[in-house]
Amino acid sequence: MLNTSATVILTLMGVSLIYILYLTITGRPVERRVVFLYVGFSVWLPLLMKITPPLPITTDVQKLYDYIIKLPPGSKVLCAFDFDPPSAAELQPMAVAFVKYAFKHDLKLIIMGLWPQGPQQAQMAIAAALEDPTVASHPHEEGVDWVNLGFQSGNEFVILSMGGEFKRMFPRDKRLIPYDSIPLMKNVVNFSNVDFIMNFGAGYPGTKEWVQIGVDRFKSKLGAGNTAVQATEVYPYLRSGQLVGLLGGMSGAAEFEKVLGEKGKASTFLLAQMFGHATVMAFVIIGNVAFFVLRRKKKDPAGNN
């Protein structure tokens, strides 16, 4: 029912765009609130339709996948959660998929955050992963299979200091248990004792800083999940091999879920994302067609207003 009516409304919206094009060309552009409505509906309605469109896997995501499947059980993975709730729509699905993968393949997670909100988002990701039936069928113990070291202030200086000793920046974990008493952290002194670093980054500090210090100074292997805004800026690092792989934005998250065989949030969001893009693209076209038409008949006094 919802599905059908959503489809009908979306189709009507698409058709009505032609009317908007006509209005704009004749120099009577619609108000911005009308555009707001289009954007709102184009994102809202597809969420009700529960369709997962097919998505090809890009090389960036494939590279990350190829790397993490090679990590043997028992590998220690440092997982840096550097994002806040606004970026959670993009990064949380990646994080959940990654944590699930780690739990299913017995990778040990050492979680930390350079953003104050990071460890709290990590807590949610772990809770979500533990609800998965396959994961839940085996016990996972905090301190043995994963540990949340919490947040530390100092941005990239935290990473720099961790190159010497993790304990310096994280003397206790989130539950206030001393570093040396955590079974997982026994004999983990610095980056040379972890096998892989996974960063979920939404800005500063984030992937850039991990590349600069974690990779280029301390020779770690780094994979990243980024918001789309950040992703464009880290492509040079991907090309130069400073990053082993990259998940960029919502579609990166959906691809990651697909390649891991997890059905997660990002896949269900993808349709809404598609319609959102379609709306923006349609309005760019309408605006520009009107711009050129109006410029040609210069005599029209309204200009592009």
Added chain:
Amino acid sequence: MRREVPILITSIAGLVFAISYFIPHFPFGRAETIFGDWVSIVQSFAIWLGVLNLLKIAVEKIFRKSEGWPYSYLIIISLIGTLIVGFYDGFRGIYANPQFSYSDPGTHFDWVYQYMYSALTSTMFSMLAFFVGSASYRAFRARNVQATMLLVAGFFVMGGRVPLLDRISGLFTDSPIFSELANWIMNYPNAAGQRAILIGIALGIMSSSLRVILGIERSHIGGGS
């Protein structure tokens, strides 16, 4: 004293971090660690400075009855309310057995985070989606060659990164050509352009850092040249 000491502090701190990159031996390696700790602690105090400053401005606003002053009451109430909840949960957790964190699921502070903080900050930023929509209708114009190239590249990336344009090309061919095109743009021209920008920025940051360390640039300590 007001000028010389800060300049000296800046230079020493800068030199320690620059030199310890090349010389790991004592005293540089050790100094780097100690200074790293200090940066971390000072930054936490800086956040507290910001919070106290916000409180001070809000109180001043109420006293001066400047525009929008009633909202300042709300700022003060919600700020102090969050602090009370946080400190209560925090110290309760420290003295509990076993200890727990102020932000563990189920604490009051976590409730504030999940339902107030998260809702407010994400909604604040999600408004940008609407603004992008209206700007695409009213402002993004192919007004010259450069803007045209930008919009065309943006168009293909937007349409290729989600299975949108592939839907259309799918009528004629099976291979996801637009997805591949978007991927190619990201990995080649985009990576090249970003790399040129990165190199430029690196040199810019290097030169401004150098000026700061050498004491040529002093604007951060409140003095011009």
Added chain:
Amino acid sequence: MNMEIVGIWVGAILTLGIFSFLYKDNPVYKVCEAIFIGVSAGYYAIVYYFDSIYKKFWQGAVTADHPDWWLFGGAILGVLFLTRLFPKIGWVARWPLAFIVGATAGLYMVTYFVTNAMNQVASTIMDVIARGDAGDINWVQTFGTLVILVGVTTGLMYFFFSKEHKGAFGGAAKVGIWFLMVTFGASFGYTVMSRMSLLIGRMDFLLGDWLGLIN
């Protein structure tokens, strides 16, 4: 009543309150905004207090069995920072500021030079002709390599300020700006993608958690 349900309602009301700005700037939005400012400041203060000041400094230097006295240096600088609140002695706050600025400058000078300049230059230097396993030329790869090489060099030339953009150099700089425009186009597309995702996240909350239309 269940705290979670209360929470979802509070979240939904705040969300709609902020969205009311889209219609026009109004008091409801201003109320939500004031709460936003207060709550986020409080949130930061608490996290920085417990995770950093308490866990690192207090437990490391005051209540520890083997106190690390060096940490007091950081705390003293930190307290000096707070003097900013009192205009008369506020100038002392320049000391910790000078420390942070200096430390950042020192670290950035090397890290940016290494990661963003040297290593990027290193990975741009490559054999232009890409060959397959059998030694045959891979034209697609070769073209990609050329694009990278041309893009980086001409892009750098555009950002070259001590030479006029004339003749061959001007031509190269022009190609450079095309590359920059494609780059900006890519980030335009990706930024739109991010912005839409933000809204999707919110819609998911409203429709799913609040109204229960998505399960």
Added chain:
Amino acid sequence: MAAQFALRYGSTRYPIQKRVGQISHPVRRYNVTWYRPDCVLKQYCNEGKRLLRLRETIHGFLRFTGLVFLALAALFFSPRFSYSQEIVSPAGSLSDTAALMAPQPPTNVIVKDLPNDRGEAVIVRWNLSPDDDGNGDVTGYIVSRSESAVGPFEPVGDAVRGALEFSDNQTDDSKAYYYRVDAFLEYLDAAGEKARLVSVASSVGPIKSTAQWFNLDRKWVLLFLVFVAASIIYFIEKAKKGGKIYVRKIAGIDAVDEAVGRATEMGKKIFFIPGIQDMNDVQTIAGIAILGRVAELAAQYDTWLEVPVCRAMVMVTARESMKEAYAKMGRPDSFREAQVHYLTEDQFGYAAAVGGMVVREKPATIFYMGAFFAESLILSETGNSTGAIQIAGTAQQTQLPFFVSACDYTLLGEELFAASAYLSREPRQLGSLKGQDAGKVLFLLAIIIGGILATFTSFDLSTIFKVE
């Protein structure tokens, strides 16, 4: 007996059963691996070759760039700057019986002081245990250490299967250590408890960790850093002494005159938005420098220039800068303090307020110069809808695409700083600009020459620039 072991590999938690119901491991003969001097010799040869190649690279570098930093480079080769110990395992010796069922230990264990560090670390390297062939006969490795060759050995860490090294970061520089690396196999015993079968390896050592005086991996970084830094300082000094430093034309700045002229013709206002950051942001400072130039023209044409700001400090600075500009054009009386006014510190509140002003007053020209964030969209869209000429400049990368597509001219990133240096003629800024250009020349030459060499010869210039 052996059949009782459910031999499992992979994770003990997510077991993938292998060879169910068989006695999978026959009694193994233990292969004694002998220490082969020819391998070590080969290693030293490689080391020598590497040094030779470095020398060649230096010659090539000198030939192509003409930089003479030979003294510095020679210094790096001095061995006293980097002294690292390395000890290779002696002959292995083990009884056959001890290795029953347990995996064979890794071979060719080497312990070495971790090079280029601040001490307190030893790196242990090994070749995989012959059983570590990906079939799950080895779960991982245990590294243990002792201060005596005969033990007792304390575990200091573990590594996963397939790993080839472990860094022990908890050593004391004053002590000598012996190390042992054992392979182990984890399985679930009859009671379902985790149990381990551990190989019996011999010890290697002694080794002492040391701190190094110079990180040899980073010598090229130092060289290039010194080169760029020296050229920046040189050009700043040159500019201070009044030396001429050329800055190329920047399209957006050339358009300023035209834009101000248009406002005058139309009899409308000019708006100038100096970003939303405070004066501590370099972009704001650059924006204010450009404001000075715009104010001069506005004073000259007698056009109303309005500057709404969102920071108190910016308001003060902008007022000073405008007052100066008006005085310079001989019209100090035309300047009104009200031209620069504070709106609000809040990001969206500021954007909404400026938007309202733009819609009401329909300025002919709007400048955006400084640090902008998400509000760039709202501002430029509103300005565009009123038909104003818009000139923007920011180093905020994520906002640049929006400015480029919504404004008539945009200063891209560094152009903002170049424009401010050009307009203010400030020696520090001019000198650094020129110094940075020297860096760009260096990198450009490296890319072009390196590319040519890599394509037509086997010479790889990228090794110099690659920092690991």
